[in-house]
Amino acid sequence: MKKHDQDFMKRQNRLTVFQIIKNEQPISRAAIAKQTGMSPTTVSRIVSELTEEGYVHETEEQASAGRGRKSSLIRLLDTAVISIGVELDRHQANIGFIDVQGNVLCSGNFPRSSGDTPEATVARIADIIEELILECDIDRRRIVGIGVGLPGIIDVEAGIVNFSVQLGWKNVQLAERLKELTGLQAVVDNELKVKALAEQLKGSAYGSNRTVLLGFGNGVGSALILEGEIYRGVTNSAGEIGHTTVDPEGMMCDCGKAGCLQTYINIPSLLSEASKIKPVRTIEELFAERRAGTRWACYLIDRALAYMAITINNVVSMYNPDSVILSGEILDKFPEVYEEITNLCYTQYIWEPLQDSFTIVRSKLHEHGVIIGSGLVAQDRYFQLN
Incomplete structure (x- = not known):
């Protein structure tokens, strides 16, 4: 197998293990191996990496119904990773800091008008992010990226807004500009798609x-x-x-x-x-x-x-x-x-x-659905890249 194929498989395995821990915690290494078909050695290596990097921790917990010996179970540290979710709409932008469980740690917003240029909007997003970091005492070291959800046709891989009727935008390189202003990796997607993802992970779906x-x-x-x-x-x-x-x-x-x-x-x-x-x-x-x-x-x-x-x-x-x-x-x-x-x-x-x-x-998520979904998409992108 070529080296880049091996690297890709390692990243995919790591992401799979992380998602299983995130969705089914607390969970044992043996249960992860059984679900994924990975070898116990591979699972242990990935869990050890995630532990060393401060994403997960292991605790000894009693088996169900209080019977049997205690087993070592893995849990996620909720604030190990923080992402920023942004919702852009015709008249307003909403911004929130999201932990790995999709909880909104703090949020803010600012009004938009139909005449606002993409450049003015992105600059305002960067300013509000900085204000919220200070206001809410967010640990910058834990912020892994920005996710943006907005109405329109989006090239997700390139981070380009191809066309948005509501915003009046066309061919806007939104992810690239956000990264330039904030230093954070950015991912852009359609607002309802990220909201649907949030509902799938922790809402009505x-x-x-x-x-x-x-x-x-x-x-x-x-x-x-x-x-x-x-x-x-x-x-x-x-x-x-x-x-x-x-x-x-x-x-x-x-x-x-x-x-x-x-x-x-x-x-x-x-x-x-x-x-x-x-x-x-x-x-x-x-x-x-x-x-x-x-x-x-x-x-x-x-x-x-x-x-x-x-x-x-x-x-x-x-x-x-x-x-x-x-x-x-x-x-x-x-x-x-x-x-x-x-x-x-x-x-x-x-x-x-x-x-x-x-x-x-x-x-179930109402006005926070898009920022939660956007933030979770940013986290997924981070773990795929790392």
Whole structure:
């Protein structure tokens, strides 16, 4: 076997052992060897390396139910590795420091405007990271990288934002610029894909084999998890359901096409339609009009909820998942719509043979989902490289 193949296998084995410890701790060396098929010697070598580097530690613990002798079990040190997760959205950037369990140690944010350049945004991210390190007393030596999740088509390997309608960005070398400003390795991915990863590891999709995550907010998108892996497609654009055409004679979308699905659901489109009748600045104002029984507001939101239910039917018919996770700003701000969407699904829109084949659940991670997922992706990249 060539040396680079051997090096690759060593890195993969190390990552596999680390992930097993992370997900199933406390665990014995023998159990790791049994799960992976690696030799006890290989497992012991990897565990010893991880122990010396301060990532794991061994403790003697009693066997289950208090019977038998104590065995040596391996646990992860939660703050052995810290990563930075960043969520970039149309109007705001959220930044958080994430430990190896996906816990948010501290976080901050700053507002964005549509006119902000990529350079200004990246410089502000670097400034906030520095402020949070000092404010939250973060150990710099433990920070292993930055993960960024944002809406759009992303070249993950190159760290380039190929195209983001919401941010107005095209061909932005985001990972490279972040590394230049912070000195940290950076990885960039689609926001819903990293959020789906977070839900798979510690949220609503835990234990699921085939999950679709849907995001309804400033845009509309989806991510598909198959056997614990994100399905990406050829160009990492799988799941861009918001730009499927539902009416070729419909409203114009930011992407330049007419009648995209998201023009009937997303927040900017709803506010644009509402403002034709009455100046409405925020989605909160629109929902307040609905609660007051204003007919046009009821119509706009009821139509949006119907299109959300139609979206669920479409992805269920296409992918046959065991669960569908609903997420995004609309669900986070107005949790009452979850039941309305679910009722619409089961009373009107879900194809009958599939009605009992899946569950509809809410995101457990809410506004932290993207920064958690981004941070965990950065950690995975670090362990793959090291």
